[in-house]
Every structure is written in structure tokens, then in C-alpha cells.
Amino acid sequence: xxxxxxxxxxxxPEWAEWYLMTPQERWEESAKLWATYLALxxxxxxxxxxxxxxxxxxxxRELFAHGGPGVRIVRRGGV
Amino acid sequence: MGGQACVLYGAAxxxxxxxxxxxxxxxxxxxxxxxxxxxxxxxIAVPPLEQRFLDMGLAVHFRCQHEEAGNQRIxxxxxxxxxxxxxxxxxRRTTFDFDDHSVDVLSLPDLxxxxxxxxxxxxxxxxxxxxxxxxxxxxxxxxxxxxxxLRELRTAELLxxxxxxxAETAPAIIALRPLLAHAMAGDLLALEAALHDEEQRERExxxxxxxxLKTQLExxxxxxx
Numbered sequence: 001x002x003x004x005x006x007x008x009x010x011x012x013p014e015w016a017e018w019y020l021m022t023p024q025e026r027w028e029e030s031a032k033l034w035a036t037y038l039a040l041x042x043x044x045x046x047x048x049x050x051x052x053x054x055x056x057x058x059x060x061r062e063l064f065a066h067g068g069p070g071v072r073i074v075r076r077g078g079v
Numbered sequence: 080m081g082g083q084a085c086v087l088y089g090a091a092x093x094x095x096x097x098x099x100x101x102x103x104x105x106x107x108x109x110x111x112x113x114x115x116x117x118x119x120x121x122x123i124a125v126p127p128l129e130q131r132f133l134d135m136g137l138a139v140h141f142r143c144q145h146e147e148a149g150n151q152r153i154x155x156x157x158x159x160x161x162x163x164x165x166x167x168x169x170x171r172r173t174t175f176d177f178d179d180h181s182v183d184v185l186s187l188p189d190l191x192x193x194x195x196x197x198x199x200x201x202x203x204x205x206x207x208x209x210x211x212x213x214x215x216x217x218x219x220x221x222x223x224x225x226x227x228x229l230r231e232l233r234t235a236e237l238l239x240x241x242x243x244x245x246a247e248t249a250p251a252i253i254a255l256r257p258l259l260a261h262a263m264a265g266d267l268l269a270l271e272a273a274l275h276d277e278e279q280r281e282r283e284x285x286x287x288x289x290x291x292l293k294t295q296l297e298x299x300x301x302x303x304x
Binding site: 001002006007010011015018019023024026027030033037038043044045046047049051052053054056058059063 | 083086087088089091093095096123124125138140149150151152175177197198199200207210211213214215216217218234236237285289292293296297300
């Protein structure tokens with residue numbers, strides 16, 4: 001394993017920390033994010049992904065654009 | 080094979096579904112249908128779960144209604160562009176063992192190939208997946224790992240370092256990846272431009288691959304209406 005300083009040099013401290021975790025640690029951290037996301041009312045519905053070959057705008061609207069809970073921008077500063 | 084696999088290998092993706100690569104034969108599809116039934120999963124878009132659609136390379140999309148499945152979505156595929164058939168993928172799979180369960184995912188080289196799509200978001204993911212493997216095994220890499228990094232690293236500075244460190248191996252890979260010549264020469268600008276071109280070629284190849292499949296999907300949507 002490369003040392004933290006070497007990884008940070010290329011990727012910055014956050015990625016270095018992530019890379020240095022074990023797969024189980026990353027799995028658990030990812031699960032925590034999920035718990036937080038869902039507790040905040042986040043939706044499992046997909047974001048519209050026009051670059052995906054499976055994406056069809058009309059189908060997406062029919063299936064997912066239901067006004068249900070999701071993460072939205074409620075305030076935007078600058079741009 | 081999707082976001083969860085990326086997290087296990089060291090990239091980070093906040094995926095909202097679970098992507099499964101499956102063997103599409105009658106026996107396995109029967110098993111899959113039984114499992115989906117237990118999850119109270121229903122198909123949410125075209126195509127329906129039929130072997131012929133999986134064999135085409137289309138994905139089948141489900142949502143689970145079982146209370147313990149938390150409304151999870153599942154996407155199922157059996158064929159991906161540029162990736163070997165399921166039997167080969169299964170033979171090369173990585174199994175991550177946890178305390179009370181294990182998870183089988185695509186091997187890292189197969190996952191990287193599967194991620195070479197037309198979507199912007201997949202390309203930084205590939206870079207992270209390979210970087211993570213590089214840093215984790217840098218001290219005593221196998222020959223196979225060195226060759227994998229030479230074929231797949233997308234971080235120009237690391238690729239230069241790698242090509243110069245393994246100057247005896249890199250020439251053997253140049254035929255597969257000509258941009259390694261820039262890495263060996265230490266030409267950062269030329270290498271970055273070549274990496275960009277390489278990505279664009281793959282994205283274009285993915286768009287071309289999907290063109291007839293998208294037509295097929297549109298026909299299925301029309302037929303459903």
C-alpha cells in the first residue's frame with residue numbers, strides 16, 4: 001500500500017482516506033450515507049440521466065416525476 | 080456490478096439501485112423470478128424479463144415492494160458491450176467476505192470494461208477504480224497488475240510514473256494502448272490529450288453499440304402504449 005502522503009499528492013486527503021479504508025469500512029461508510037439520505041427524505045427514484053441509453057424522458061416522467069420526496073435545490077447561491 | 084462494486088473496490092458512487100449481472104438461461108431465470116417474487120419486485124419499464132431481451136443486451140428494471148427491501152430498485156443485465164460472457168465473468172469474479180455474508184462482484188478489470196460507456200459519470204469512476212488498485216498494490220505488484228494499470232490507468236501523472244518505472248513492460252502494451260508512448264516519454268500534455276481522445280473513442284463506440292438497441296427499446300415502448 002502506498003503511504004498516505006503519496007496518495008494525497010495525487011488525489012487529495014479525502015480520496016486518500018477513502019482509498020486507505022478496507023472494503024468493509026467503505027461498505028459501512030456507504031451504508032451510513034444511505035441511512036442519512038433516506039432519513040432526510042431522499043428518494044430511491046433515479047435522477048433523469050439523458051446520457052443513459054435506457055433513458056426515455058416520457059417514461060421517466062410517467063414512472064418517477066410524481067412529486068414524491070427527493071433531494072432538491074432549495075437555495076442556490078451565485079451560479 | 081454497479082455502484083456497490085465500485086465502493087468495494089475503492090471508488091465512490093451513490094448509486095440508487097442494485098445492478099445485477101446474471102446468467103440468462105431458463106433455469107436461472109426461473110430462480111431469479113422466484114427471488115424477485117419474494118422481494119415483491121415488479122418490472123417498472125420495458126423490456127419485460129425475457130431471455131431474448133437479456134440476450135440482446137438490454138437491461139430489465141424492477142422495484143421491490145417488500146417492506147424490508149425499502150423500495151429498492153434492481154436492474155438486471157446479462158450482456159454488456161466489450162465484456163466477456165457470463166461464464167467468463169463468473170470465473171473471474173471477486174468475492175468479498177463480510178462477517179455474516181459475502182458479495183460476488185465483477186473482477187476489477189471486467190468492471191472497468193463495463194464502465195466504458197457514453198456517460199460522463201462513468202469515466203471519473205474508472206479513474207478512481209484503477210487508482211485505488213494501484214495505490215493498494217504499489218509496493219509489490221504482480222505482473223498482471225502492472226499490465227492492468229498500463230492498460231487502464233487514466234491519471235496522466237500516475238501513468239507517466241508507472242510507464243517509466245516499468246519501462247521493460249510498457250513497450251509490450253503499446254500496441255494495445257499507443258498513448259503509452261507519451262507516458263514513456265514523460266510528455267504530460269500529449270498524454271492528457273491522448274487520454275481524452277481514447278475516452279471519446281470509447282464513448283462513440285458505446286453510442287454506436289446502443290443505436291440499434293435504443294430503436295428496439297423505442298419499439299417496445301410504442302407497443303406497450
